[in-house]
Amino acid sequence: MIGDLHRRLRAATATAHEGLERDLGWERRVATRAGYRDLLARFRGFHAAYEPAIGAGLADEAFFGPRRRLARLDADLAHLGLDPAGIAALPAPSAPRFDGSAALGALYVLEGSTLGGQVIGRRIAALHGFEARGLAYYRAHGPATGAMWSAFRARLETAADETALTEAAVATFEAMRVWLCGDGSIASRAA
Numbered sequence: 722m723i724g725d726l727h728r729r730l731r732a733a734t735a736t737a738h739e740g741l742e743r744d745l746g747w748e749r750r751v752a753t754r755a756g757y758r759d760l761l762a763r764f765r766g767f768h769a770a771y772e773p774a775i776g777a778g779l780a781d782e783a784f785f786g787p788r789r790r791l792a793r794l795d796a797d798l799a800h801l802g803l804d805p806a807g808i809a810a811l812p813a814p815s816a817p818r819f820d821g822s823a824a825l826g827a828l829y830v831l832e833g834s835t836l837g838g839q840v841i842g843r844r845i846a847a848l849h850g851f852e853a854r855g856l857a858y859y860r861a862h863g864p865a866t867g868a869m870w871s872a873f874r875a876r877l878e879t880a881a882d883e884t885a886l887t888e889a890a891v892a893t894f895e896a897m898r899v900w901l902c903g904d905g906s907i908a909s910r911a912a
């Protein structure tokens with residue numbers, strides 16, 4: 722059952738989700754291997770910046786560790802031909818500092834992306850023939866997606882500061898939209 726805080730958070734971020742979904746243009750971007758690689762390169766920068774900030778704010782590695790996806794991005798990019806130095810040199814945005822509730826709000830955006838990501842992952846698999854290799858980021862929690870999301874929603878309801886949580890979620894959606902929808906290829910510069 723959806724909790725009250727979650728219901729309010731989903732409503733407060735609905736416009737931001739729509740904006741990201743609209744501007745991302747994922748179907749066009751994943752249509753080619755080069756486009757898919759570039760999209761992953763952008764996600765890589767975002768996760769490289771935001772995961773440490775969220776981890777520091779939550780200070781609960783048992784909860785956050787299984788939700789980190791930076792290593793999955795690195796594995797996918799390696800499978801797509803980037804070498805470790807090129808991956809490490811990919812540009813990243815700067816992330817804010819998050820306290821506990823704000824960290825949970827930022828993580829809401831990253832965890833929620835594993836839901837729609839299941840649809841996108843299936844499309845990428847069908848287009849490019851990837852199974853586990855090359856698709857680790859979008860597979861994310863795979864068959865455990867529902868269970869991971871339920872556990873995350875239960876955690877959401879414990880947030881101490883709903884205003885900070887909501888503001889961080891909206892700001893993270895917007896930061897992600899700006900970062901993912903920037904011009905030009907960044908992976909081809911690193912390859």
Ligand code: HEM
Binds near residue numbers: 731741745833
């Ligand atoms: C990186 C981009 C995206 C982010 C950060 C993101 C974020 C989120 C978040 C936070 C939720 C949870 C909403 C809730 O509280 O119930 C969600 C759900 C969902 N999103 Fe996205 N989303 C992204 C892109 C997309 C795209 C491109 C699609 C279209 C394929 C999509 C489809 C969905 C679907 C189907 C759900 C699940 C709704 C449900 O099961 O109740 N998302 N997303």
